[in-house]
Amino acid sequence: xRRYILQRLWQGVIxxxxxxxIVFFLGRLTGNPADxxxxxxATEEDRQAxxxxxxxxxxxxxxxxxxxxxxxxxxxxxxHRYRTPVVEIFFSRLPNTLMIVPAAMILAILMAVPLxxxxxxxxxxxIDKFSGTIAVLGIATPNFWLGMxxxxxxxxxxxxxxxxxxxxxxxxxxxxxxxxxxLVAGFMRLIRSSMLDILDSEFVKLARIKGMSETTVVWKHCxxxxxxxxxxxxxxxxxxxxxxxxVTETVFAWPGIGRLTYEAVIFRDYPLLQAVILMDAxxxxxxxxxxxxxxxxxxxxxxxxE
Amino acid sequence: MKxxxxxxxxxxxxxxxxxxxxxxxxxxxxxxxxVALDSLGGQNMDPILEGRxxxxxxxxxxxxxxxxxxxxxxxxxxGVAERWELAKxxxxxxxFIRKGQKWHNGDPLTAHDVKFSLERTMxxxxxxxxxxxxxxxxxxxxxxxxxxxxxxxxxxxxxFPASMSRAVFQEGQMMPxxxxxxxxxxxxxxxxxxxxxxxFVKSVPGDRVEYEAVDYPHWxxxxxxxxxxxxxxxxxxxxxxxxxTGEAAIASISPEAIKEVEAAKLKMISVPATMQAVYYLWGxxxxxxxxxxxxxxxxxxxxxxxxxRQQIIDHVMNGKASWPMPFATFGYSVDTDTERxxxxxxxxxxxxxxxxxxxxxxxxxxxGFDLKFANTALPGTxxxxxxxxxxxxxxxxxxxxxxxxxxEWGAFRALRRGQKExxxxxxxxxxxxxxxxxxRYTSGFMSKSLSHLFGNTKKGMNLCDELCQSFDKLSxxxxxxxxxxxxxxxxxxxxxxxxxSWVAVPIxxxxxxxxxxxxxxxxxxxxxxxxxxxxxxxxxxxxxxxxWR
Numbered sequence: 060x061r062r063y064i065l066q067r068l069w070q071g072v073i074x075x076x077x078x079x080x081i082v083f084f085l086g087r088l089t090g091n092p093a094d095x096x097x098x099x100x101a102t103e104e105d106r107q108a109x110x111x112x113x114x115x116x117x118x119x120x121x122x123x124x125x126x127x128x129x130x131x132x133x134x135x136x137x138x139h140r141y142r143t144p145v146v147e148i149f150f151s152r153l154p155n156t157l158m159i160v161p162a163a164m165i166l167a168i169l170m171a172v173p174l175x176x177x178x179x180x181x182x183x184x185x186i187d188k189f190s191g192t193i194a195v196l197g198i199a200t201p202n203f204w205l206g207m208x209x210x211x212x213x214x215x216x217x218x219x220x221x222x223x224x225x226x227x228x229x230x231x232x233x234x235x236x237x238x239x240x241x242l243v244a245g246f247m248r249l250i251r252s253s254m255l256d257i258l259d260s261e262f263v264k265l266a267r268i269k270g271m272s273e274t275t276v277v278w279k280h281c282x283x284x285x286x287x288x289x290x291x292x293x294x295x296x297x298x299x300x301x302x303x304x305x306v307t308e309t310v311f312a313w314p315g316i317g318r319l320t321y322e323a324v325i326f327r328d329y330p331l332l333q334a335v336i337l338m339d340a341x342x343x344x345x346x347x348x349x350x351x352x353x354x355x356x357x358x359x360x361x362x363x364x365e
Numbered sequence: 366m367k368x369x370x371x372x373x374x375x376x377x378x379x380x381x382x383x384x385x386x387x388x389x390x391x392x393x394x395x396x397x398x399x400v401a402l403d404s405l406g407g408q409n410m411d412p413i414l415e416g417r418x419x420x421x422x423x424x425x426x427x428x429x430x431x432x433x434x435x436x437x438x439x440x441x442x443x444g445v446a447e448r449w450e451l452a453k454x455x456x457x458x459x460x461f462i463r464k465g466q467k468w469h470n471g472d473p474l475t476a477h478d479v480k481f482s483l484e485r486t487m488x489x490x491x492x493x494x495x496x497x498x499x500x501x502x503x504x505x506x507x508x509x510x511x512x513x514x515x516x517x518x519x520x521x522x523x524x525f526p527a528s529m530s531r532a533v534f535q536e537g538q539m540m541p542x543x544x545x546x547x548x549x550x551x552x553x554x555x556x557x558x559x560x561x562x563x564x565f566v567k568s569v570p571g572d573r574v575e576y577e578a579v580d581y582p583h584w585x586x587x588x589x590x591x592x593x594x595x596x597x598x599x600x601x602x603x604x605x606x607x608x609x610t611g612e613a614a615i616a617s618i619s620p621e622a623i624k625e626v627e628a629a630k631l632k633m634i635s636v637p638a639t640m641q642a643v644y645y646l647w648g649x650x651x652x653x654x655x656x657x658x659x660x661x662x663x664x665x666x667x668x669x670x671x672x673x674r675q676q677i678i679d680h681v682m683n684g685k686a687s688w689p690m691p692f693a694t695f696g697y698s699v700d701t702d703t704e705r706x707x708x709x710x711x712x713x714x715x716x717x718x719x720x721x722x723x724x725x726x727x728x729x730x731x732x733g734f735d736l737k738f739a740n741t742a743l744p745g746t747x748x749x750x751x752x753x754x755x756x757x758x759x760x761x762x763x764x765x766x767x768x769x770x771x772x773e774w775g776a777f778r779a780l781r782r783g784q785k786e787x788x789x790x791x792x793x794x795x796x797x798x799x800x801x802x803x804x805r806y807t808s809g810f811m812s813k814s815l816s817h818l819f820g821n822t823k824k825g826m827n828l829c830d831e832l833c834q835s836f837d838k839l840s841x842x843x844x845x846x847x848x849x850x851x852x853x854x855x856x857x858x859x860x861x862x863x864x865x866s867w868v869a870v871p872i873x874x875x876x877x878x879x880x881x882x883x884x885x886x887x888x889x890x891x892x893x894x895x896x897x898x899x900x901x902x903x904x905x906x907x908x909x910x911x912x913w914r
Contacts, residue, residue, distance in 0.1 A: 089776065094778040096416045096494075104497065108496075109497070113492075151570065215606050222603055222606040222607045222610055223603045224612075309599050309600050310600050310602075312597065312600070314572040322571075325775065
């Protein structure tokens with residue numbers, strides 16, 4: 060197990076170096092921030108002056124060396140746009156995202172697990188049809204549109220909940236539903252199909268022949284095995300949501316990481332873009348490592364293979 | 366009983382005292398003005414660190430400008446300086462500072478602060494939009510006395526005071542010398558103080574800026590609300606929803622939201638003449654483009670005649686736009702014969718597809734031609750994409766085969782440098798409403814400018830022909846003409862030269878659009894030409910003070 064974790068960590072380091080290099084050079088292909096910061100009547104001389112002020116006048120390989128040597132000391136630079144250290148900006152926004160993503164995950168698990176199991180147990184029945192409809196709607200509905208509909212109904216028409224922004228408990232309801240709906244659908248379909256496979260497997264038949272109660276068969280033997288692919292998907296979704304909750308964050312004016320990434324791209328804020336992607340990559344790697352370890356614990360075949 | 370009269374008289378006197386001494390409830394500052402905006406730029410509270418136009422939303426409430434606005438007509442007016450005058454030799458401007466102004470910590474605002482602010486804006490550290498131009502134009506700054514400051518310029522700079530007003534640029538914002546020197550720049554950025562009618566309270570990056578109203582009379586007006594919060598809400602439908610529910614009092618919107626706002630019975634304000642949507646034709650002066658159809662002036666004129674501007678105003682802009690004047694010219698433009706140009710554009714910008722086709726035939730293109738078209742939208746005006754698409758449709762109708770490509774604004778600005786991909790192509794563009802037209806003209810047409818639509822002389826290549834050289838000479842004359850009549854004559858000639866070239870052609874004159882909850886904010890007037898409300902918030906009454914008609 061130790062060797063397995065070390066191997067994964069080593070792979071992570073290589074991946075981070077690759078991501079850093081690619082982001083540094085690809086980011087610069089999209090244009091110069093000076094072009095966006097200068098007024099319409101700026102001259103070439105004004106442009107050069109601003110480029111020098113931003114520290115972008117050195118050759119690109121020199122800029123890369125400076126960036127790497129600062130990065131290994133934990134200094135990822137200052138944002139061109141906000142003029143503050145990018146690490147500070149990232150960590151001021153991260154908690155905001157981390158407040159809605161786990162909430163959406165909990166909502167997804169609370170709804171998807173029972174619905175997925177019941178759909179598999181009552182295959183073709185009313186619950187299965189109902190949950191199938193929910194799944195199709197959840198996957199097909201763009202969460203951008205869903206967010207706007209929820210605001211219209213629950214804020215504008217009924218006046219029950221606030222339209223946007225961070226605040227008390229009531230502010231979390233609509234963003235959580237918006238972000239969680241897609242997850243509910245995805246998890247539910249996955250649990251249903253995994254359960255169907257497992258319910259039909261030899262060891263389940265054997266358990267039933269041995270006279271085990273249906274509750275034990277379903278909850279102990281089937282669900283535990285059905286959760287293995289769900290766990291993998293959870294890791295992928297969790298990482299993706301932290302960095303990609305941009306639509307929900309935009310609709311609900313939520314100052315999180317997704318919107319920060321978008322702003323960094325649009326304003327060609329190289330230091331911020333590099334930092335955000337690097338930190339995102341690190342976060343995704345950590346989540347995936349955690350999932351891999353859990354996966355190895357749940358499924359002994361992985362440990363044995365190692 | 367005999368004292369009854371005395372007692373009653375005493376009570377009556379007390380009652381009168383209360384009536385006259387205690388202000389009516391409506392005059393007291395109360396409530397919070399919540400404003401939802403689509404962008405807060407870099408949300409830097411230090412004026413020298415912000416180069417984007419959104420400073421006029423969130424810095425303007427707390428900082429005063431050396432030169433202010435003409436609130437009724439648009440353009441410039443008194444500010445921190447109540448008046449200013451040009452020296453006889455034209456080489457310096459003297460500003461006379463309004464007396465009795467103070468910073469939010471109580472220190473007096475003096476000429477020393479003015480000198481310090483301008484020098485700080487000119488410093489290397491500054492990324493303010495015109496800091497480099499200020500470095501070029503200003504020789505030095507002298508404090509004559511506490512209320513008089515002189516700016517010595519490099520050459521004659523007749524428009525220098527205008528550049529000190531937020532009506533034009535941001536470089537005139539005043540910063541407190543004593544406070545910054547005492548606490549340092551880093552602390553100033555965290556806890557800034559200004560001299561405006563709103564005091565800074567808190568800034569949460571990516572979310573909001575909070576202010577508190579000053580409780581003393583201010584030359585810009587004493588705010589009617591006690592507090593103000595400017596929120597960043599990027600999604601337009603959310604901003605409108607917040608105004609509908611009362612979570613926000615005001616929100617910036619685009620023309621797409623106008624019908625929704627009207628249906629919701631909200632108040633809508635359209636600030637006139639905040640921008641022009643324009644199309645450019647690039648590199649028509651280049652020898653390697655001489656066979657390009659757009660090098661022929663008849664073709665360029667035909668392209669303008671093919672556009673039905675009224676249709677765009679009525680249907681794309683939902684009726685909330687106006688017929689344009691020539692490039693970067695507005696009703697409030699100074700040194701400009703606006704009546705002449707209004708009349709000229711009525712005829713010159715007419716929709717005449719028949720004549721457009723005739724012109725194409727005369728130019729040798731009866732079956733049309735291929736035209737590359739780069740569509741783009743500047744931040745804050747996403748509807749420009751729709752205008753561009755409509756223009757492309759109109760051009761197709763007269764037989765022009767449009768090679769359409771959409772560019773994100775940042776990518777488009779990079780294309781402008783070198784202009785390789787833009788040679789002989791058309792693109793969308795926008796000019797913001799500013800009272801001094803010459804700055805926009807030099808940036809578009811002067812040979813040293815980044816756009817240089819009339820030609821340039823870079824890297825030893827002389828691509829600046831007669832028209833280009835005449836324009837360079839004329840624009841310098843406009844900048845340096847001290848006689849107002851001569852300046853007006855040169856300005857009108859400059860406008861004429863560009864108008865007759867048909868390389869930068871206005872499509873519509875746009876407005877700034879705002880949704881307002883009339884139950885929170887009362888009736889007020891915006892500043893003509895200024896979309897941002899940073900200099901208007903303090904003049905907004907509460908709904909109980911002045912109802913909308």
